[in-house]
Amino acid sequence: MKTIIEPFRIKSVEPIRMTTREERARLIREAGYNVFALHSDDVLIDLLTDSGTGAMSAAQWAAVMRGDESYAGSPSYYRFRDAVQALMPFKHVIPTHQGRAAEAILFDVFGGAGKRIPSNTHFDTTRGNIESTGAGADDLVIAEGRDPANLHPFKGNMDLDRLDAYLGEHGASVPCVMLTITNNAGGGQPVSLENIRATAAIARAHGKPFFIDGCRFAENAWFIKSREPGQQDRTIPDIVRDCFAEADGMTMSAKKDAFGNIGGWLALNDDALAEEARNHLIRTEGFPTYGGLAGRDLEALAQGLSEIVDEDYLRYRIRTNEYIIEKLDALGVPVVKPAGGHAVFVDARAWLSHIPPLEYPGQALAVALYEIAGVRSVEIGTVMFGRHPDGSETPAAMDLVRLAFPRRTYTQSHADYIVEAFGELAEVKDSLTGYRIVKEPKLMRHFTCLFERL
Secondary structure, eight states: OOOOOOSSOOOOOOOOOOOOHHHHHHHHHHTTTOGGGSOGGGOSEEOSOSSSOSOOOHHHHHHHTTOOOOSSSOHHHHHHHHHHHHHSOOSEEEEESSHHHHHHHHHHHHOOTTOEEEESOOOHHHHHHHHTTTOEEEEOBOGGGGOTTOOOTTTTOBOHHHHHHHHHHHGGGOOOEEEESSBGGGTSBOOOHHHHHHHHHHHHHTTOOEEEEOTTHHHHHHHHHHHSTTOTTSOHHHHHHHHHHTOSEEEEETTSTTOOSSOEEEEESOHHHHHHHHHHHHHHTOOTTTTTOOHHHHHHHHHHHHHTTOHHHHHHHHHHHHHHHHHHHHTTOOBOSSOOSSEEEEEHHHHTTTSOGGGOHHHHHHHHHHHHHOEEOEEESHHHHSBOTTSOBOOOSOOEEEEEOOTTTOOHHHHHHHHHHHHHHHHHGGGOOOEEEEEOOSSSGGGTOEEEEO
């Protein structure tokens, strides 16, 4: 059969409150034109993020009932630890309440004024956790990764020549090398196993520990299996193990590729570093066998890790994005190609070319999409990445709008509705105007800043 159906049945449903276009225009205006400030009850299809918004399986809900809430030494922790180590062969697994908590601990250790940390592309919380220590966060993705229309199969790859030169020039101030899989800020694009191995080799040659931000590791492994020569006959778990075998540690938001509504971890091989990290954990998150999570959360994550590597699920997951991209492409809507793992990324700068980057075309598109169809998306562009620590502002490398799909939550008809919404947007896009920011915090402004329509 050509049709790839959802590889699950729906056992429980949650109603959607239907709103009118007039209501939505008022609601987004009252929210300061920031989609983060909307009440979720006022959203028809919520594609703001895929982080913690997915549906847990019947087996995960059953595992919740087994959760042991002991403060120290809970058996739920050991089941969680074993599930992580079955895929990621790290010596120390330190639970946290979500991925940014793992990042905060790691960069409390490695960050500081004058330090510089390279990656293919740091995402918003990673960059914020680095910069809050006084360190700098530098992006070294390949040139193809900055071209939305380029069909390179691994646009998330690290630029190896640039990394080698960077470490040669700045080595004394670089405490570690990071790599994000998949590359969220660059359109959800994957990193090849070959590139992971080469990045690790360059880091080792310069005496730097190598860390992977692995929150979408299973989706990245699917792309390796389907696109990288020599990987087609291998299993997803084997590919995952090979990816992390190259690293000295990892950060993880388990709200993505572990089917969790909450949770994360920091995994390490170095004993001394792990001891220091656990001391930070006790001070900020909790005892090392729960790390800010309930035992029931640890159980749900352990079960989710066994489900995320299912190839039927991953095939359906990626095909959903491909389907929407094909439909949008037929409408003339510029999108990041090829399809990424967790989201569809619309090239707002190209589609709304009459709006200058510093008037935030991505924000204009996100607001219009909500007003017309009740679909909540998020700007990934100059609002998110244009402001620098010194207070200056420049256009980001791309102005994208991300439609991030919660796992196992929406159906084919929701996908078709989204495509139809862009058809209506196409008729009015030239009349859309830009925005100015009227209030913003110093860091990660996109979460809470307020806009005014120009």
